Amino acid sequence: MTGRPEVLFPLFGALTKLDGVGPKTAQSFEAAGLTKPRSILFTLPASGIDRHRRASIKEVIAPAVATVEVTVGDHYPPSTRGRPYRVHVNDAGTTFQLVFFHARGDYLQKILPTGQRRVVSGKVEIFDSVAQMVHPDHIVTLQEAEEIPAFEPVYPLHAGITQKLMYRATRSAVGMAKALPEWIDPALKQKESWPDWHDALTAVHNPQAATDLSPHHLARQRLAYDELLAHQLTLAIARANSRRAKGRVSKGNGQLAAQVLAALPYQPTGAQTRAVDEIRDDLAQPYRMNRLLQGDVGAGKTLVAFLALLTVVEAGGQGVMMAPTEILARQHLEGLKPLATSAGVRLEILTGRDKGAERKEKLTALLNGEISILVGTHAVFQKDVAFHDLRLAIIDEQHRFGVAQRMELGAKGAATDVLVMTATPIPRSLALAQYGDMDVSILDEKPPGRTPVQTALVSTSRMDEVVQKLRNAVAEGRQAYWVCPLVEESELVDMTAAEERFKHLRAALGEGVVGLVHGQMPPAEKDAAMARFVAGETKVLVATTVIEVGVNVPNASIMMIERAESFGLAQLHQLRGRVGRGAAASTCLLLYQAPLSETGRRRLEILRETEDGFRISEEDLAMRGAGDVIGTAQSGIPRFLVADLERQSGLMGLAQSDARKLLHDDPKLETSRGNAARTLLWLMEQEVAIRYISVG
Structure with a gap:
């Protein structure tokens, strides 16, 4: 098929x-x-909506929907413009009014002829102690009444x-x-x-x-399971495919890594060492690595990634590290430069900004194998980018990459190993949804030198006080981020909010002290503003959430998040992780607008209680739902139409083991159940997976 x-x-x-x-x-x-x-x-x-037929509207307690048979009485057209049109009706127990605004009298006379019987269904309300139904949802003859469902689904x-x-x-x-x-x-x-x-x-x-x-209703559970099974089958096929795909054996001799470790001022944590060992084992295998490196904010993923890259360089190959944005790619470059220098390895960056002769020179050096490690944005996907011997691709901030992109990247090198890094600790059910095709390494220890961050909640009514405290901190030489609220899903509105706050702070703190970064700025301006902050020229950086991932400024020790209640927990946790990177004691102020809702307060309090990203993400899932935890716009989690990952989280694990077992027993899906599973994949629009099975 x-x-x-x-x-x-x-x-x-x-x-x-x-x-x-x-x-x-x-x-x-x-x-x-x-x-x-x-x-x-x-x-x-x-x-x-419950539309069971009732004898009289007296059987419901207004305001509520009622469906009753009535005898139509007199019509009362409006006496003046703007007044409603009223029709009096009687049911088996009482009299009430049907009320219409901007209605055509001739039309109402036609559908509600005086003296005739009709079935009406709509919301009954009491107004000036008179029962009325404004604009009934249904007005039908007794013969048509069968068409009104007793319980009407609302879409x-x-x-x-x-x-x-x-x-x-x-x-x-x-x-x-x-x-x-x-x-x-x-x-x-x-x-x-x-x-x-x-x-x-x-x-x-x-x-x-x-x-x-309810999501626990058997029919809904069944359809949710179908959706999750199709998804897990796709992931399991991708996994089986990469397992079957011949990989290159890359065994390093550890020399370059030893040089880097010797130059470090600290010892790697146990978690870092363990992750490096797991990755080295994978690289030494004859099949392709497909591994996720999951670490909380500041757990030291960069070092682990670099040691992995050095392993393939030691084995004579090349590595690439990809970031979702130019700012992040440059940030990686800054972080990796000193490490590369201590290992004596050539490291370059390639982004959409490289043009002309410079770009050509880099491409030639890549093709000749002179560049060992390349850092870049998705520009490394372009057709003219060719490597001498690409063995390892590291993708940062995975949730902007779905399974399809992972498959595409694997096609770049003859047998590229893939390591994905994410700083978003993810609850198990979501991790299965997103990374079910991968093996996972977790960094759950903080490296030495990271200071705990004090988190406080402050109402926006105390804004003047907050700005005064900020003025004192800046006078002491400290640096701060000021994150502006996400007003709506509109970047333009966010930009205006950021510009207003920037003007306000500039007036309070003085010219040249405050910088501004938002999503609508041209990349060069954005980078320049970031660079001034990194260099310490500006002391306060006003930003929309572009600083959420990656930015590393050790001297910045204050994080102000305005309207913190409008952010998700995981996002707040990420933002807070931008401070506490240097020796100075750091603080994170969550500015909220009172009154806070019950869940809003609970969310902010969890952040005050813990810095454990995994615990925060579990709470976040329980409180908000899957799409929001990772931010649906950029999430690699498929948009499930039926499945509800919070309330049906158990089904995901079930679907994963079922999918893996089915493929183990019937790798080409040729049995009758295998063929049925193919139909399911087509139904769920997972044709990519079917293509892989046919090819494999």
């Missing part, structure tokens, strides 16, 4: 094939990212799409979906009492009560 199975064609066809969807509505769906019937099928109801909506439209489109999509062969292990399915795939779909789109919307 090389292409998408025919049974899935309708789900990947045109939206206009769905009931009630014309070309115009299809555009609204597409604008919302719902581009095919499959996308609508996996948009599940977020809540529901997440986007502009131009109504609940009625979603209701029709989802019914239609479920009708298009055909029963599929079973890909879940029969014993597991029986143990969990999960329904068949098509039955599960029908059930989730037709909830009978609020409890049917």
Whole structure:
């Protein structure tokens, strides 16, 4: 089976094939990212409305939704403009009013003829001790009343799409979906009492009560498991593939590493030594390394990475270290330069800014093997960049790289080993979601010389006091970061906030003392502002979160985070990790706007209690949810449509072991369950994985 199975064609066809969807509505769906019937099928109801038929509105306690049969009474058109149109109606127990604003009288006369019986459903409210239903959701004849579901699913909506439209489109999509062969292990399915795939779909789109919307409902669990299984199968295929992929054996003699360690003013921690050993073992194997180096802020990942690079250089190869941004690439360069000098190794940087003759010279030196270690941004992916013998690629801040990019990078060198570094401690269920295809090394000790950071919470109402304290600190020669709030997802709004704060602080602290960095600045200006701060020319750096990763200024000992409640815990932890890098006692001030919500206060207090990134990330997951913990915009975690990683975290581990076992028993997915699993991969749009299986 090389292409998408025919049974899935309708789900990947045109939206206009769905009931009630014309070309115009299809555009609204597409604008919302719902581009095919499959996308609508996996948009599940977020809540529901009880529309069970009642004899009278007296059976509900207002405000609440009621569905009743009524006799239509008199119409009362508005006496003056802007007043509502009212229709009196009687149900079996009382009289109430239907209220309409900006309504056309002739239309209302037509759908609510006096003396006729109708079924109405909507929210009942008491206004001036009169019961009323403003703009009922449904007004139908007794024959049509069957069409009102007793429990109506409520879908997440986007502009131009109504609940009625979603209701029709989802019914239609479920009708298009055909029963599929079973890909879940029969014993597991029986143990969990999960329904068949098509039955599960029908059930989730037709909830009978609020409890049917819970992530623990069997139909929802089943569909979540399908999604996680497809994801873990893809990761397991990628892993099996890199295991099968012939690697180069790179055994170092330890000479260069010894020179670097001798030049260091301190001893590496036990965790660093252990991680280096694990990586060296992998490099010495005949298959490709695919390892994650996970370390908390300041756990010393850079040294571990450099010693790994030296191992391949000792073995006669080259290494590359990739950063997501130019600032970070330059930061790595600064950090690694002295180490490279002590090892006598040529280290260069390549970014999008290298042009002309200089770039050409570097490319030639790379191809000839004169450059042993290259630091760069994704510019090293470009077609004209060729290595003499690339053996190890280190990717920093992994969460901007998905599995697809990892596969692409592996293609650069004949058999490149890959080491990924992340400073984001991640809870287990998320680590499995993101790095299920990798082996993991964890740095859980702080190197000597890192000072603990005092964390305090201060209300923004005490801003003047805070600025005065900052003035005193600057007078003592200390440096500080001032991180501006994330107002909205708009960089322009963030920029304005940062510029305002910059002006305010410049007025308070004097010209030339304060610098500014934000996402909208041209890279050269950004780098120049950073460079002035690193050199100590400016004492305070006002920034949006561009400084979140990587920046290292040992003299900076104060971190001010304005509107700290608008940041995620992991992000605050990362920001705090920018200080406490030198000998000076460091402080982190979390400025919040009162009143704080209960969870807002809890979040900030966790930071005050602990500096353990793993504990913080577990709390963060429990409180906020998966997408936010890593920041969905840059996360390598797939956007799951059904699976809820917080409430269904146990399913991820289950899916991983199931996927690995299935591939172990049936590496080419050729058995009947294997073929069903291929259908699942197509259904979940994981075609890349199928390609790999066919090739492998």
